[in-house]
Amino acid sequence: METLVIDHPLVSHKLTVLRESSTDSPTFRRLTDELVTLLTYEATRDVRVADVTITTPLAPAAGVQLTDPAPLVVPILRAGLGMLEGMTRLLPTAEVGFLGMARDEQTLQPATYADRLPADLSGRQCYVLDPMLATGGTLAASLQLLLDRGADQVTAICLLAAPEGLQALDRKLAADPAHQSHPRVRVVTAAVDDRLDENGFILPGLGDAGDRLYGSM
Numbered sequence: 001m002e003t004l005v006i007d008h009p010l011v012s013h014k015l016t017v018l019r020e021s022s023t024d025s026p027t028f029r030r031l032t033d034e035l036v037t038l039l040t041y042e043a044t045r046d047v048r049v050a051d052v053t054i055t056t057p058l059a060p061a062a063g064v065q066l067t068d069p070a071p072l073v074v075p076i077l078r079a080g081l082g083m084l085e086g087m088t089r090l091l092p093t094a095e096v097g098f099l100g101m102a103r104d105e106q107t108l109q110p111a112t113y114a115d116r117l118p119a120d121l122s123g124r125q126c127y128v129l130d131p132m133l134a135t136g137g138t139l140a141a142s143l144q145l146l147l148d149r150g151a152d153q154v155t156a157i158c159l160l161a162a163p164e165g166l167q168a169l170d171r172k173l174a175a176d177p178a179h180q181s182h183p184r185v186r187v188v189t190a191a192v193d194d195r196l197d198e199n200g201f202i203l204p205g206l207g208d209a210g211d212r213l214y215g216s217m
């Protein structure tokens with residue numbers, strides 16, 4: 001699995017303010033939105049386009065347009081919802097499917113509580129949005145759902161990733177015989193942090209992304 005860490009001073013600056021515990025919720029939302037737009041620029045470098053010819057006021061010109069079917073963007077509720085607008089700003093014609101997943105605080109296993117995805121994803125390019133890749137359990141479960149429905153390329157956009165979660169995903173994909181004939185799975189992130197703490201939180205991280213976006217519950 002390819003992991004792309006976006007090394008850019010604007011990304012690092014915004015991520016630094018995002019991590020700061022005194023950053024309030026409105027600022028956290030705005031920075032998340034801005035960071036996603038910056039990550040999307042790189043994450044969509046291989047979005048599928050087809051050649052077209054258009055007519056300028058002066059002459060015909062060669063160009064490109066996004067191919068059909070449009071990419072599918074999948075925010076993982078709750079926290080991934082805070083990333084949706086930052087992505088669709090650059091990909092306004094994308095379709096959006098939703099997955100609701102919550103991690104059990106004791107077992108750290110994800111449970112799926114909402115699934116609003118197309119039944120058939122054959123040939124689709126998919127972009128999963130989830131700010132935190134911690135143990136990797138949530139992303140592994142969402143990848144499984146998308147790949148089982150035929151998605152042939154999945155890019156996960158995360159603000160932060162833990163090394164343990166990236167390794168776990170790598171192991172899982174390598175052990176999956178179906179994956180050999182599959183699609184590229186990529187993770188695009190603003191940073192890979194040090195490690196997980198004993199509660200499965202990313203260190204130094206930014207805390208609970210869902211709570212910081214929407215309040216604790």
Ligand SMILES: O=P(O)(O)OC[C@H]1O[C@H](OP(=O)(O)OP(=O)(O)O)[C@H](O)[C@@H]1O
Nearest residue numbers: 078079102103133134135136137138210
């Ligand atoms: O890699 P993992 O160990 O699976 O953890 C990451 C998941 O945990 C958080 O969601 P959470 O369960 O807190 O739900 P929320 O978005 O509703 O807060 C986060 O948004 C990821 O989805």
Ligand SMILES: O=c1cc[nH]c(=O)[nH]1
Nearest residue numbers: 134201202207208209
């Ligand atoms: O550090 C973490 C780990 C999981 N979920 C979060 O929101 N933050």
Ligand SMILES: [Mg+2]
Nearest residue numbers: 208209210211
């Ligand atoms: Mg949460």
